[in-house]
Amino acid sequence: TSYGMHNMVSEKCVAAFFLLQLCWAGCGFCSKVLVWPCDMSHWLNLKTILEELGARGHEVTVLKYPSIIIDQSKRIPLHFENIPLLYEIETAENRLNEIANLAVNVIPNLSLWEAAKTLQDFFLQVTGDFESICRSVLYNQKFMDKLRDAQYDVVVIDPVVPCGELVAEVLQIPFVYTLRFSMGYYMEKHCGQLPIPLSYVPVVMSELTDNMTFTERVKNMMFSLLFEYWLQQYDFAFWDQFYSETLGRPTTFCKTVGKADIWLIRTYWDVEFPRPYLPNFEFVGGLHCKPAKPLPKEMEEFVQSSGEHGVVVFSLGSMVKNLTEEKANLIASVLAQIPQKVLWRYSGKKPATLGSNTRLFNWIPQNDLLGHPKTKAFITHGGTNGIYEAIYHGVPMVGVPMLGDQPHNIAHMEAKGAALKVSISTMTSTDLLSAVRAVINEPSYKENAMRLSRIHHDQPVKPLDRAVFWIEFVMRHKGAKHLRVAAHDLSWVQYHSLDVLGFLLACVLTVMFILKKCCLFCCQKLTKAGRKKKGE
DSSP states (O other), X not given: OHHHHHHHHHHHHHHHHHHHHHHHHHHSSOOEEEEEOOOTHHHHHHHHHHHHHHHTTOEEEEEEOSOSSOOTTSOOSOEEEEOOOSXXXXXXXHHHHHHHHIIIIIGGGSOHHHHHHHHHHHHHHXXXXXXXXXXHHHTOHHHHHHHHHXXXXXXXXXXXXXXXXXXXXXXXXXXEEEESOOGGGHIIIIISOOOOOTTTSOOTTSOOOSSOOHHHHHHHHHHHHHHHHTOOSSOHHHHHHHHHHHHTSOOOHHHHHTTOSEXXXXXXXXXXXXXXXXXXXXXXXXXXXXXXXXXXXHHHHHHHTTGGGOEEEEEOTXXXXXXXXXXXXXXXXXXTTSSSEEEEEOOSOOOTTOOTTEEEESOOOHHHHHTSTTEEEEEEOOOHHHHHHHHHHTOOEEEOOOSTTHHHHHHHHHHTTSEEEOOTTTOOHHHHHHHHHHHHHOHHHHHHHHHHHHHHHOOSSOHHHHHHHHHHHHHHTTOOXXXXXXXXGSOHXXXXXXXXXXXXXXXXXXXXXXXXXXXXXXXXXXXXXXXXXXXX
């Protein structure tokens, strides 16, 4: 009996040992991740990273404020910590309606300059909401103590909503950013010290390429100056004061942002034009993309009914619920003229001109449709997520951009020959029809889309694995300060070597002054000697 008991204990010990080994193999190490998110499409992208972190055994906690699609009821391996709001803020639905109205009815009718200013005004309007969220976290001692006691290893932040980096600073936790870009690349350039040579790096919203004429370089420079000195995504003076007040010492928003250990940029060289970047900037575009799954039965039957002509997928994103009746009828009449079947994500009033080849859906499995062999083209607003799903599956696009990164994305796709752009405010039925027909019927668009797809798939490490690796890297090493350039510790004068140039200029002027004095002295001596000799 004693021998049998000994065997049982031994077996249990061995089993426990193997369980520990499995746990270690599955996660490598299990840490705690705190998340400062942003709503809508930003969340869809970030959620992919967080789910992978959860699947690897890390404990992921999302700080949740009133939002639309950050849904904690979904069965995903994440924990949600509701921020106890101390102040009243505008509802997420109202803010969504505001920005949707801007996207559909306001910004498309404005020039690029006016559109940028309008977008800035919107962000300044929501500053009060952002401040309320910040104060509800940072000035709630009980809540901050709870976060501090949890001993998180890293904070993952979407910087569209300010204060994530401030929470990390107060808690003294390293943090990682995930973003597409800031307005005018301001945060990347001035806070992250990322070089942005204006001679070949087009500024956001300029809709330029990396091959610019002299006139285009002038335009690019003007846009850069506009964003740096007039248009900003945030009221920096306000946030400088808020950050200094919270930390109890003089600081700035940009200085705090610049402490990010890693910047995960939601793009890649299939979309981007080549440009300089730093060791702590990692490009992870398309990390949410995946192989297509089978379509729902009725949708598959509709797709198959298209025969040899195939289908067109049409979506203007999650923010645009409907269009004006006039615009919806114009689009529907165009779609009715093509031989392809059309799956249109649209929840507005059914257009009177809707053709029998077009079917409306409140929601579509966009990735699965784009990966379907019968899909011929994608009509899109140009959001980063949709652009990358099209690239992943090699589908050419017709771009109908409205705001934010959308014009920038479509301009890049057009320059790479995988898309055509039409303006939602000025397009005629002829414009839209010719663009759709060209993208479907001209082989070059499909060929270029497939070329970009091959580039995207031909990476040594998948974008999602790369993103997760760098977050785990920061957790393992308690930060990644060794990847941050020394430029963070230099003043503007030192960074541009103006002090060195001033010193060298002073040296040259001193030498020239001495030489001049020597020459004058010699000339005076020679003159005196000549006069003396002449006198003799």
